[in-house]
Amino acid sequence: MKNASPFICGTVILTISNFLSRLIGFYNRIFLAGMIGAHQIGIYQLIFPVYLLGFAVCFQGFQIALSKITAEKKAAGIVDAAKTTLRLTILLTMVLCFIFSFFCFVYADKICTVFLHEPACVPCLRLAVLVLPFVGVKNCIHGYCLGVGNSYVPALSLCLEQISRVSSIFLLSIFLIEKMPVAAFLAVCGMAVGEIVSFFFTLIFYFLHKKSADSLSKSTLSASKLSVFHELLSLGIPLTLNSFSVTLLQSVQSILIPMMLYRFYGNRYRSVEIYGILSGMVLPFIMFPSTITNALSLMLLPKISAAKAENNSAYLRRCAILPIIFCLILGVGALGGFFVLAPWIGNFFFHNKLCGEYLRLLSFLCPFLYCSSILSTILNGLGKTKDTLLHNSVSLVIQICFILFVIPLYGVKGYFGGLFLSCLFLCWANYRKLKIVI
Numbered sequence: 239m240k241n242a243s244p245f246i247c248g249t250v251i252l253t254i255s256n257f258l259s260r261l262i263g264f265y266n267r268i269f270l271a272g273m274i275g276a277h278q279i280g281i282y283q284l285i286f287p288v289y290l291l292g293f294a295v296c297f298q299g300f301q302i303a304l305s306k307i308t309a310e311k312k313a314a315g316i317v318d319a320a321k322t323t324l325r326l327t328i329l330l331t332m333v334l335c336f337i338f339s340f341f342c343f344v345y346a347d348k349i350c351t352v353f354l355h356e357p358a359c360v361p362c363l364r365l366a367v368l369v370l371p372f373v374g375v376k377n378c379i380h381g382y383c384l385g386v387g388n389s390y391v392p393a394l395s396l397c398l399e400q401i402s403r404v405s406s407i408f409l410l411s412i413f414l415i416e417k418m419p420v421a422a423f424l425a426v427c428g429m430a431v432g433e434i435v436s437f438f439f440t441l442i443f444y445f446l447h448k449k450s451a452d453s454l455s456k457s458t459l460s461a462s463k464l465s466v467f468h469e470l471l472s473l474g475i476p477l478t479l480n481s482f483s484v485t486l487l488q489s490v491q492s493i494l495i496p497m498m499l500y501r502f503y504g505n506r507y508r509s510v511e512i513y514g515i516l517s518g519m520v521l522p523f524i525m526f527p528s529t530i531t532n533a534l535s536l537m538l539l540p541k542i543s544a545a546k547a548e549n550n551s552a553y554l555r556r557c558a559i560l561p562i563i564f565c566l567i568l569g570v571g572a573l574g575g576f577f578v579l580a581p582w583i584g585n586f587f588f589h590n591k592l593c594g595e596y597l598r599l600l601s602f603l604c605p606f607l608y609c610s611s612i613l614s615t616i617l618n619g620l621g622k623t624k625d626t627l628l629h630n631s632v633s634l635v636i637q638i639c640f641i642l643f644v645i646p647l648y649g650v651k652g653y654f655g656g657l658f659l660s661c662l663f664l665c666w667a668n669y670r671k672l673k674i675v676i
Contacts, residue, residue, distance in 0.1 A: 247389075255393030256529035260522075262400040264587070266407060266428070267522060271588050273411055274421040277507060280496070280514030282422040284354050285363045287489030288342060292367060294485035296334040297374040299478030300327050301381035302618065303470055308385025309541070313548060322466045324382040327474075331378050335371040342367040353493060356510070361419040362426045369430045372437040379444050391447070395440045403432030477618070480627040487634035491641060492517070495653060498645040512592070512650060519588050520596045524603065527572045531608045534561055535615040542619025555676055558616050562669075565612045569605030576601035599654050606661040613668035617675075625671050633664040 270279060304327045311320040342349065343364050350359040380392040407428035415424055495516075499509035538561060545554040576583075577598055584594025614626050640656025648655075 303474035399436035406431035
């Protein structure tokens with residue numbers, strides 16, 4: 239119980255912060271739906287295949303590696319090595335972010351015209367990639383904090399980000415919306431303000447915490463920068479390739495959905511509008527209970543890594559089984575709630591009948607969606623990154639096949655079928671591998 243208390247406490251803190259930020263985010267989406275409409279939300283969502291690709295290339299894999307290495311070094315008493323890993327990760331992240339941002343900013347016209355098939359995305363994409371270095375450094379610090387068991391910094395940063403985002407969108411909608419190149423630019427401006435405010439808060443909070451921690455404890459063991467850098471690359475590169483491969487497939491999927499919907503409906507405006515309803519209204523509701531599973535995943539990864547480093551098989555098994563049972567119960571509860579309340583949610587929050595219909599259909603995903611997420615986290619903590627890459631890739635290929643061949647024939651129902659089958663496969667494959675390992 240003594241070992242579990244910080245874990246439970248950290249999970250609760252992150253869950254509360256995720257819950258509050260999601261609530262604020264829902265208000266933001268409802269406000270945007272009324273202010274700019276479903277079509278402009280669709281344009282806003284179209285930039286994310288490229289934006290999230292930057293996450294995967296620049297820092298997502300290294301952030302996970304940093305959190306894992308930090309937890310292991312802390313368990314071994316090598317605190318200085320953990321701090322060195324953080325500094326090296328930040329340096330590497332900044333270099334990658336600047337290269338990626340420069341490339342996307344310069345070639346934004348071609349990216350939006352050739353790949354996204356939406357020239358209106360150009361100003362949105364250019365602003366979004368300018369913020370990427372701030373996001374990268376912030377996420378590195380968050381990964382380090384979670385590795386040492388400090389969940390306060392990521393939790394407070396997340397809440398402050400959402401508050402800043404919503405506040406800036408509200409103010410910009412009053413004074414500057416008429417001067418914006420496209421209405422979707424309003425949402426990107428809010429995102430940029432939120433990320434920058436969150437970055438400065440994280441930086442200040444980290445340095446204050448670092449000074450107090452340095453004055454209280456000194457590590458007696460150390461490690462060379464070369465060995466730390468080698469360890470970071472040996473773990474971070476496979477994780478980055480994993481994230482890149484999965485995100486690339488997700489990006490291809492996101493780009494293909496409006497294109498294939500256009501083949502079915504024969505109307506570009508209608509296709510982007512439906513994509514906006516799915517990605518900007520329905521999926522955020524489906525993912526709302528994942529505030530708990532996301533918090534659990536963030537705290538679980540370093541815990542699994544530390545338990546593995548200490549060869550504590552009984553504690554490792556307990557860390558794996560209990561979260562799976564919890565996620566299964568959560569998923570079944572979410573299924574029942576969304577199935578019953580879906581029409582009311584669509585009409586009350588968005589005044590959109592289609593939103594309610596789509597939400598009811600996607601409610602069946604919940605148990606598989608939440609369980610597969612936590613299973614992937616456990617496997618990554620055990621070092622089975624190649625297996626999670628394979629499972630995620632196959633799952634996304636299933637979705638892409640449905641998008642290419644079924645959506646043009648059956649419309650949005652083809653997308654739902656592919657999503658359900660891919661989630662079912664991912665949950666089964668992850669559970670099967672975990673059962674073999676543990």
